[in-house]
Amino acid sequence: MATIVMLLTPAAWSKARSEFGPATEPVLVINNGANEQRFTAAQLLNRPDAVMLSATGDIYHNTVVYRAVPFLALLSNSVDPKFDTVEMEARDGFVSQIPFTLIKRGAIGGSVAYIAVEDPAHPWPPLPQKTETAGPFYLIWDDPEKSEIAREQWPYQLTRVTLVESPVHRWPQIAVPATTAADAPARRGQDVFVAQCLPCHRLNGGGASDTGPDFGRPMFPTQYLTDAGLRAIIRDPKAVRTWPAQQMIGFSKRNISDADLGALVAYLHTMATTSGECLSQANDSSCTRK
Secondary structure, three states: OOEEEEOOOOOHHHHHHHHHOHHHOOEEEEEOOOOEEEEEHHHHHOOOOOEEEEOOOOOOOOOOOEEEEEHHHHOOOOOOOOOOEEEEEEOOOOEEEEEHHHHHHHHHOOOEEEEEEOEOOEOOOOOOOOOOOOOOEEEEEEOHHHHOOOHHHOOEOEEEEEEEOOHHHHOHHHOOOOOOOOOOHHHHHHHHHHHHHOOOOOEOOEOOOOOOOOOOOOOOHHHHOOHHHHHHHHHOHHHOOOOOOOOOOOOOOOOOOHHHHHHHHHHHHHHHHHOHHHHOOOOOHHHOOO
């Protein structure tokens, strides 16, 4: 459970601003489709609705007390209904696609989303095995278990937030065929891909991040990896292969269950069989579901 107390206005900000000047202040851009707002860290830290929050499930494992603002409070009431996804861009190229319903659920008993703001006078600890912190802006959740918030739905080092249409509407090439049965594992696998993989990977060009390789170009991983090998890479990449720029840290069973992992593999097989790459290689047995 997260604990919350009311935030006192941080006096340290006046000293920080005099030393570094407004031009150096971090800025978070939020675009709701109708207008764009720019919030400096100082503005957010001094808001009357700011609180102090200690969150479970965060990158620091509940050891940091954040100054944070309820995310919904930063959005105006004029959000176009067609925008059902919150796209959150990070400084390192990570782009999380979070269902807007997941965030709105916080107002009716679900997990509550907050934008945590790093105070330059009291910086957060370095990220694991890195020298930089998760700041200046970090999406965190109060009671993440209530809405089953996934690990990749905690984007940090945020720079921009945009209300957009859902990924499958923006990039139809990532959607399973309409003929796919409603209860087919591939449909669940599509949801897993969007939540856990799309923040870093594209599929057949669909997606907003280039942090990791495209899952469909030039070949699908199901065409050159066995199912066992693919599962092993997702669970622990370094146990299978390493390279100098490797960033993926793997997904434990807590992050992706065995059932969801199987559904993800089924999704990749389904997409491989329906992609142009496999259609042009109809005799390639690796393009068929195993």
